[in-house]
Amino acid sequence: MTDHSMDRTRAVVLGGGYAGALAANRLQQNPSIDVTVVNPRAEFVHRVRLHEMVARSGEATANLAGLLGDGIHLIVDTAEKVNPAERTVELASGAEISYDYLIYAVGSTGKVPLSVPGAAQFSYPIGELEQAERLRSTLDETPPKARICVVGGGLTGIEAAAELAEQRPDVTVVLLCGGVLGPTLGERARASTRRQLERLNVDVQDTAIVAKxxxxxxxxxxxxxxxxxxxxxxxxxxxxxxxxxSGLRTDPMGRLLTDEALISLDDPRIVAAGDSAAPSGQSLRMSCQAAMPLAARAAGTVLDLVAGREPVARTQAFVGTNISIGRRYGTIQLSKKNDTPRGLYIGGKVAATIKEFVCTKVIDQIEKEGRRPGSYRWPGAKKQTVRANTPSGSSDLIPTLRNDGN
Structure with a gap:
């Protein structure tokens, strides 16, 4: 373990996903900060490719240590409790680590509702690596002419149904949408997505509501x-x-409540990023498109605090939604900054090429941040921002006097 002298700062990052890995790499801008990442596994999970892993058309993991900067210490363990008063984190192994600043980036999990009888017992979630591995093993034993039902017409459901239908033409794939196919898509993009799913012989049932x-x-x-x-x-x-x-305030889903600089409402030394953060109580779309800008701002907030500067507020601007529909087709829904769909979209093979480029670029950006801390930029990073202590949506705007991309 690194020998910490009194003039060094200890930063611990909980989670090594899109948010955690990027935030840890970005903290290296200050060489006086010792950075430790705690992650349950040694692999980085590229979650946007889990459906490919399940269908055996691609891989979804990378060596996490290889994506982190050379000076970052990786602990493969699970955080079980944060003790803000002592500034320590208890790990599942029984070890305990101390911090001066903590970045909370534990991500999200695949979840099956207990309110639907039999769902937890008989269905397979796909949101986590271990869940995807279990499902892949089950599908490997699935005989020809089997019927695979995918519950959920959102982006994950669309991608999973399409990938399986393309890779396993010997089975029937049914997509039970729960009300509408692609609820975050515009009408034209939705129609294009449907046509491409039907081309792969996916049985799309829009209004199907699962009861059991x-x-x-x-x-x-x-x-x-x-x-x-x-x-x-x-x-x-x-x-x-x-x-x-750990006794920290959360929203109803369990995300850590923060201000607009991503600082916990309960402790000024805890900063959140990614799917597990709820800035001003907002529910941002769980995606790397949201997680990575949040991670950059979270790291920037810690850098500001260590340097004695006033942290600035986050900036978030969405540009679109990328959906792969098998390996050959896709849909790119262009969006407004607030993540609502525009009337414009790109479909077919061109969209598939763009989606593949984006998926590859995400890993490249994290790895590049490890080599060149501070290099990552995102939409809206150089524009105006609200004061860190101003609730999101307020009209009290001030110019950003320095680049919010630390």
Whole structure:
């Protein structure tokens, strides 16, 4: 372990996903900060490729240590409790580590609702590496002419259904949308997505509401029974309970509540980023498009605090939604800055090429940040921002006097 002298600052990052890895690398801008990342596994999980891993059309992991800067210490362990008063983190191994500043970036989890009878027992979530590995093993044993039901018509459900239909033409894939296909898409992009799914012979059922899951069937609210050899659940995400278990204030989902500089409402030395953060109580879309700008700002806040500067508020500007529909097709829904869809979209093979470029670029950006801390930029980073202590959405704007991209 590094020998910390009195003039050095200890920063601990909980989580090594999109937010945690980027934030840790970015902290290297200040060479007097010793950075430690705590992650449950030695692998970085490229979650946007988990559906490819399940269908055996691609891989979804990378060596986490290889993405982190040379001076960053990686601990493969699970954080079980944060003790703000002592500035320590208790680990599952029984070890305890101390910090001066903590970045809370524990991400999100695949979640199956207990309110749907049989869902937790008989369906397979896909949001985490271990869940995807379990599902892949099950699908490997699935015989020809089987029926695979994918529950959830959101982005994850669309991608999983399409990938499986393309890679396993011997099975029938049914997509149970729960009300509407692609609820975050505009009408034209939704229609294009449907056409491409139908080209892959995916049976899209828009209004199907799941009432019960059994070992060999899915029962819908209207009384319809859909035979299912395997049921995949993509209709929801959750977050780890670490913040709540540690006595920190969270939103109803369990995300850590912060101000606009991403500082915990309970402790000025705890900063949050990624899917597990709720700045001003807002529910941002769980995605690397949101997680990475939050991570850059979280790291910037810690750098500001260490340097004695007033942290500035986060900036967030969405540009679009990328959906892969198998390896050959896709949909790119262009969006407004607030993540609502525009009327413009890109479909087909061009969209598939763009999506693949974006997925590859994400890893490249994290790795580059490890080599050149501070190099990552994001939409809106150089524009005006609200004061850090001003609730999101306020009209009290001030010019950003320095680049918010630290």
């Amino acid at each position: 899951v059994e070992s060999d069937k899915v029962c819908l609210a209207d009384g319809t029974v859909v035979p299912a050899t395997v049921t995949i659940w993509t209709a929801g995400f959750g977050v780890p309970t670490l913040a709540a278990d």
